[in-house]
Amino acid sequence: MIDPTLAQQIVESATDFAIITFDEHGNITSWNPGAEAILGWSPEEAIGQHGRIIFTEEDQAAGSPEHELGRARSDGRAVNERFHLRQNGSRFWGSGLMMPLKTGPGFLKIVRDRTKEREVARRLASLTDALPGFVFEADADGHYVQTNVRFKTYTGRSDRELLGDRWLEAIHPKHRDRARDAWAEAIRTGNPFDETFMVADGDGEYRCFACRGIPEQDHQGRVLRWIGTCIDVENEAKARAMLEDLNLSLEHTVTDQVAALEESQRSLVAEVAERERVEEALRQSQKMEAIGQLTGGVAHDFNNLLTVILGSIDLLARPDLAEQKRQRYLASIKETAERAAKLTNQLLAFARRQPLKAEHFDVVERLRQGMEVLKTVSGSRVEIDLQVRCEPCVVHADPNQFETAILNMTVNARDAMEGEGRLTLLVEEREGIPATRGHAAVEGRFIAVAVSDTGSGISAEDLPRVFEPFFTTKDVGKGTGLGLSQVFGFAKQSGGDIVIESGADEGATFTLYLLRADERETHGDSDLTPPTATAPPSGGGCVLLVEDNQLVGEFAAHLIGDLGYGNMWVPSGQEALAMIEAEPKKFDIVFTDVVMPGISGIELAETLRSRFPELPVVLTSGYSHVLAAEGSHGFDLLQKPYTAEGLARVLRSAMSK
Numbered sequence: 001m002i003d004p005t006l007a008q009q010i011v012e013s014a015t016d017f018a019i020i021t022f023d024e025h026g027n028i029t030s031w032n033p034g035a036e037a038i039l040g041w042s043p044e045e046a047i048g049q050h051g052r053i054i055f056t057e058e059d060q061a062a063g064s065p066e067h068e069l070g071r072a073r074s075d076g077r078a079v080n081e082r083f084h085l086r087q088n089g090s091r092f093w094g095s096g097l098m099m100p101l102k103t104g105p106g107f108l109k110i111v112r113d114r115t116k117e118r119e120v121a122r123r124l125a126s127l128t129d130a131l132p133g134f135v136f137e138a139d140a141d142g143h144y145v146q147t148n149v150r151f152k153t154y155t156g157r158s159d160r161e162l163l164g165d166r167w168l169e170a171i172h173p174k175h176r177d178r179a180r181d182a183w184a185e186a187i188r189t190g191n192p193f194d195e196t197f198m199v200a201d202g203d204g205e206y207r208c209f210a211c212r213g214i215p216e217q218d219h220q221g222r223v224l225r226w227i228g229t230c231i232d233v234e235n236e237a238k239a240r241a242m243l244e245d246l247n248l249s250l251e252h253t254v255t256d257q258v259a260a261l262e263e264s265q266r267s268l269v270a271e272v273a274e275r276e277r278v279e280e281a282l283r284q285s286q287k288m289e290a291i292g293q294l295t296g297g298v299a300h301d302f303n304n305l306l307t308v309i310l311g312s313i314d315l316l317a318r319p320d321l322a323e324q325k326r327q328r329y330l331a332s333i334k335e336t337a338e339r340a341a342k343l344t345n346q347l348l349a350f351a352r353r354q355p356l357k358a359e360h361f362d363v364v365e366r367l368r369q370g371m372e373v374l375k376t377v378s379g380s381r382v383e384i385d386l387q388v389r390c391e392p393c394v395v396h397a398d399p400n401q402f403e404t405a406i407l408n409m410t411v412n413a414r415d416a417m418e419g420e421g422r423l424t425l426l427v428e429e430r431e432g433i434p435a436t437r438g439h440a441a442v443e444g445r446f447i448a449v450a451v452s453d454t455g456s457g458i459s460a461e462d463l464p465r466v467f468e469p470f471f472t473t474k475d476v477g478k479g480t481g482l483g484l485s486q487v488f489g490f491a492k493q494s495g496g497d498i499v500i501e502s503g504a505d506e507g508a509t510f511t512l513y514l515l516r517a518d519e520r521e522t523h524g525d526s527d528l529t530p531p532t533a534t535a536p537p538s539g540g541g542c543v544l545l546v547e548d549n550q551l552v553g554e555f556a557a558h559l560i561g562d563l564g565y566g567n568m569w570v571p572s573g574q575e576a577l578a579m580i581e582a583e584p585k586k587f588d589i590v591f592t593d594v595v596m597p598g599i600s601g602i603e604l605a606e607t608l609r610s611r612f613p614e615l616p617v618v619l620t621s622g623y624s625h626v627l628a629a630e631g632s633h634g635f636d637l638l639q640k641p642y643t644a645e646g647l648a649r650v651l652r653s654a655m656s657k
Helices: 004-013 034-037 057-060 066-074 115-130 147-156 168-171 171-191 233-246 247-316 321-351 364-367 371-378 399-416 483-493 551-564 573-582 601-611 625-630 646-657
Strands: 018-022 028-031 078-085 093-098 105-115 133-138 145-147 193-198 207-214 225-234 358-360 382-390 396-397 423-432 442-453 495-503 510-515 540-548 568-570 590-595 619-620 637-641
Touching: 018 034, 028 321, 057 066, 057 078, 066 078, 066 093, 066 105, 105 601, 133 147, 133 207, 168 171, 171 193, 171 207, 193 225, 247 321, 358 364, 358 399, 364 371, 364 382, 364 399, 364 423, 364 442, 371 399, 371 619, 396 399, 396 510, 399 423, 399 442, 399 483, 399 510, 483 495, 483 510, 540 551, 540 573, 551 568, 551 590, 551 646, 573 590, 573 601, 590 601, 590 646, 601 619, 619 646, 637 646
Parallel strands: 382 423, 540 568, 540 590, 590 619, 619 637
Antiparallel strands: 018 028, 018 105, 078 093, 093 105, 133 145, 133 225, 193 207, 207 225, 358 396, 423 442, 442 510, 495 510
């Protein structure tokens, strides 16, 4: 495992290569020491500028920077050999490779100075200057890279002035459209370009031929370089004879050029492989760091809760404890356990492992019902303004998790304003989710709930971390750092997202996007605060308890017995299935954990539903990725940790169906 510091050292040590990263628009986002050594700009001068600064003026005018980005985006990589520009205005021949980043939107470009290798090509140029015709080299986009002396003399233009369509000036006006179309077709298909045109001054015809150069094409078959000639038809025989005389020298030159290009390609591939290895090492290191932070945060909060519970239990063991204190310690244990359960649910929501009970509901109706709770939480010095731009605003999501998310966003806004300011809740329909946090934009119809505050805003340093579990800028003891992580997990698991707009001293807006429901029918009218009904009385019957954890199994068996049910406990789904098949009429209900070795609780429940459809099954779980992804498959579900009241209610309900 390579730590980030070592990985950075590896990148910075590659001084023979300019290693540059760009955002999706082509703006420079990183600049290694090799880039500074080869190109001349310091990181402070380069970062933030568009990548076109390293392209020559003629390449910029011809759109080469944009074409290179487009090829990298569509083909997975773009290889180019061309003149590049240094800060001092000088040029060098650079061999470059650009490809998309694997870690998010953006691009990586690696450039090596190949000016010396380019000298090999000059020998070829000296030979082509002797030919009685025009000779040119063009890049993958059809832009001229180099022409021979005769072409320059005839057109009166330099190489840089012949880029784009300026080369057409050497062709008679009535043939230019045909020349342009034929050249574009050759670039598109990779087939040779072979046409006969009248020259601009009308003095004779020229046969123009262009074919693939060396290397001919990249890994996806795109032609990288074109080498072409335009020879006076009357002098074609003379030109061919000269080419034959120069054939041996040309072969040697091309061989040298191929060797230089192959070496360049090997170096680039090796550097790309090293870069990918470093990126993977960085990702793994970041994962380990995140796991460490998460584990430390969980341990810290649970140790605090356990301290209260264990201390209260010790005090309850005193023989002379007054009844009033006993009740206080029992209440403290219950309250602390409920806080632990809430902490677990927040972690599961962030991890997108919390089973959601999605239904259609009107967001505006929910907000209006819960407005009094939000006002109480915010305090009297916070003014709440609800702005509605769509009615009804129906979504398909878990309404309880939605209310928790709004409550967490409200508390976050209140704290950002230090208890005084204006809180605005805007609800409207929007088309799509904008690109955020390195993720591409998402198409679709969404209901957006934007929560804006007039607080101090979020700094650029803290902005990328606000959804990390246990990350908080609040003072010690004033926040767990899990509120916004719950919102993030709920949004992602519901098929939406959350977007932040903020800056220091500018306030903040958190916009929750949820998929708009196609149906306009809503279900359920649950309040923000859950009912506190007492446990319903037992109707009797025998419960088959399936629980692989011995401590939980023994406790649950005693609890079921105390509720007035007969029961039998087995530690696996296999034993439960065998017992029911042996005595189908013995049990009135099955109460099974979900996550178990062998047959899972859901597999057991599905098997029982097909073989014994009259036997009700209740699931229980504290965590299950299957439940989070697929739901409870139509079975009643009791979340762990559960209370005696909750267990009695779900058993009674399932048996009465």
